[in-house]
Amino acid sequence: xxxxxxxxxxxxxxxxxxxxxxxxxxxxxxxxxxxxxxxxxxxxxxxxxxxxxxxxxxxxxxxxxxxxxxxxxxxxxxxxxxxxxxxxxxxxxxxxxxxxxxxxxxxxxxxxxxxxxxxxxxxxxxxxxxxxxxxxxxxxxxxxxxxxxxxxxxxxxxxxxxxxxxxxxxxxxxxxxxxxxxxxxxxxxxxxxxxxxxxxxxxxxxxxxxxxxxxxxxxxxxxxxxxxxxxxxxxxxxxxxxxxxxxxxxxxxxxxxxxxxxxxxxxxxxxxxxxxxxxxxxxxxxxxxxxxxxxxxxxxxxxxxxxxxxxxxxxxxxxxxxxxxxxxxxxxxxxxxxxxxxxxxxxxxxxxxxxxxxxxxxxxxxxxxxxxxx
Numbered sequence: 442x443x444x445x446x447x448x449x450x451x452x453x454x455x456x457x458x459x460x461x462x463x464x465x466x467x468x469x470x471x472x473x474x475x476x477x478x479x480x481x482x483x484x485x486x487x488x489x490x491x492x493x494x495x496x497x498x499x500x501x502x503x504x505x506x507x508x509x510x511x512x513x514x515x516x517x518x519x520x521x522x523x524x525x526x527x528x529x530x531x532x533x534x535x536x537x538x539x540x541x542x543x544x545x546x547x548x549x550x551x552x553x554x555x556x557x558x559x560x561x562x563x564x565x566x567x568x569x570x571x572x573x574x575x576x577x578x579x580x581x582x583x584x585x586x587x588x589x590x591x592x593x594x595x596x597x598x599x600x601x602x603x604x605x606x607x608x609x610x611x612x613x614x615x616x617x618x619x620x621x622x623x624x625x626x627x628x629x630x631x632x633x634x635x636x637x638x639x640x641x642x643x644x645x646x647x648x649x650x651x652x653x654x655x656x657x658x659x660x661x662x663x664x665x666x667x668x669x670x671x672x673x674x675x676x677x678x679x680x681x682x683x684x685x686x687x688x689x690x691x692x693x694x695x696x697x698x699x700x701x702x703x704x705x706x707x708x709x710x711x712x713x714x715x716x717x718x719x720x721x722x723x724x725x726x727x728x729x730x731x732x733x734x735x736x737x738x739x740x741x742x743x744x745x746x747x748x749x750x751x752x753x754x755x756x757x758x759x760x761x762x763x764x765x766x767x768x769x770x771x772x773x774x775x776x777x778x779x780x781x782x783x784x785x786x787x788x789x790x791x792x793x794x795x796x797x798x799x800x801x802x803x804x805x806x807x808x809x810x811x812x813x814x815x
Contacts, residue, residue, distance in 0.1 A: 457758040458517035459553035460505065460751045461544040461562050462738075463524040465702040470494055470526060472737040477502060497523040499544035501551065503734050507755050508726035510789030515758035518551060519730070519738060520544045522562065529561055529681035529702070538565050538572065545573040545581070554763040557584040557754030560701045563620070564679050567769055582757065583767040584750030589624035590782040591749045592699050592719040594792040596629065596673060599695045599717060602795075602803055605672070613637040613663060613671035615685065616678030618645035621699060621720070624773030625675050630658040631775075637663040637671055640678075673697075675719070676704035683707060690714070698797075701748060717795045717802050720749045725789040742800060746793040753781065759788045 464470040471490050478485075485493070501518040508514050522540040529537070541562045548556045556579060558566060563583035566572055570581050600607050610633050616622040617638040630636050630653050638660060640646045650660045663671075667688020674696045676685055685704040687696075692712065697719035698705045705716070724745040730738065739746065747755070757766060766781060767773065785791070795802045 454516050456518055456548075456551050456553045457515040457555070458505075458754040459501075459548035459551060459556045460517060460519045460559060460754060461499075461522060461541065461548065461556060462519065462559035462751065463522045463540075463561065464526060465560065466526050467491065469737070469740060472740075473502065473521065473734070476732060476734055476737050491525070494523055495525050495528070499523060499540055499547055501547060503738070504731040505755075506729045506731075507724055507759065508728070508789075509759045509787075510726050511759075511787060513759055513788075515755060517553065517755065517758065518548075519734070520547050524561065526702075527682075534565065537561065541565050542573060545576075549574060549576040549579045553579055555579070555754050555757050556581045557751045558582070559584065559748060559751045561679075563750060563767075567620075569769065570765065580763055580765045582753055582765050583620060583769060584748075584753035585620045585624060586767040586773050586777050586781045587722065587753040587756060587785060588621055588699070588720040588749030589628060589773050590778045590785070591722050591792050592621070592625055592675060592677075592697055593628045593778065594782070595697055595717060595719045595721075595795060596675070596695065598792065598795060598803070599697075599715060600673075603693075603695060603715060605695065607632050607673075609634055610673045611635045611637065611668070611670045611691075613639065613666075613668055613674045613690065615639045615666050615674065615676045615687070615704070616700075618642050618649055618770075619677055619679055620767075620770045620773060622675070622677040623649055623771065624778065625677065625699075626653060627773065628775045628778055630660075631656070633673070635659045635661070635670070637661050637668050639663045639666045676700055678704050680704055685709065687711065701750075715802065716797045718797055721746050721793040722749055722752045722785065722790050723747075723793040724752070724755070725791065741793070742796055743794050752785065752790060756781065756785045756788060756790055760784050 499522045505517045522544040612633045618640040669689045672691035677699045683703040696716045699719040728745040
């Protein structure tokens with residue numbers, strides 16, 4: 442299953458970008474294996490998939506071609522690290538880092554110019570690219586800056602849909618000390634009434650709070666992940682499974698689940714809350730997989746929608762900027778966010794139509810691309 446490096450080279454095309462990811466559920470993993478096995482093979486039973494997947498080494502599973510409205514194209518590969526969906530806990534960290542290193546080695550050997558680390562891959566590496574294999578012409582990015590851009594745009598879009606005044610809102614960020622959470626805090630704090638920060642690491646939490654307070658932002662550390670005043674909530678915690686149960690929040694809160702895997706537990710009770718999945722962008726210039734993984738890798742109700750972390754590598758490739766744009770915790774600023782979202786928009790990569798587990802939360806036909814955070 443998957444292509445050897447030699448077959449990548451035989452296509453006669455340079456690899457502009459590589460995307461390193463993993464599947465967030467066993468259902469998604471089963472779909473990927475089904476495509477790799479081909480239509481003439483019967484689907485594997487669930488128990489066999491769980492036995493087989495941990496033994497599959499990281500490898501490229503498909504080619505990815507993306508187009509730009511500016512008339513340029515980029516060619517890449519998607520490399521699956523095959524981290525088992527139930528192996529995201531800390532107990533498996535050593536093995537998972539080894540898998541990301543293996544996927545990175547694959548990307549380097551394939552000659553990829555820029556590599557995006559998707560999902561838990563960037564969390565495991567934490568921007569410490571020295572953990573990755575030695576390379577000469579390949580650069581890595583966590584992709585988190587573009588993810589933050591789309592989360593911020595999504596919050597603004599939901600406020601428009603709901604008729605909310607962002608400046609009168611109280612913002613709660615769960616997972617605030619992570620790269621994505623802290624980036625969202627820096628971008629949105631100047632535009633809300635009050636910021637509540639929640640995370641496991643109190644030292645980092647206090648440092649972030651002090652940074653925001655120095656800029657004149659009212660900040661409160663919220664250790665219980667809840668506040669009755671919070672009417673905008675961003676869930677960006679590093680969780681191994683959808684297990685987050687928010688405490689008391691405003692009954693009509695806007696809630697952005699930006700986790701991969703998703704943060705919010707299916708048992709979360711938030712009547713009246715407006716939930717959407719954040720951090721997603723849409724490629725309007727077109728995207729194709731070879732073999733065809735639409736519906737397996739592109740598991741969204743709209744065409745050509747991709748997580749921002751992976752889109753960042755595509756965006757940089759289309760722009761011809763092969764650089765480590767996102768380098769780990771603490772480097773995401775409003776200026777960097779505006780820079781990457783402007784580049785993305787130049788190539789027709791915009792905020793994806795908003796949706797949640799029940800379907801779209803807006804009429805996609807009525808939306809226009811917007812990409813400024815100010």
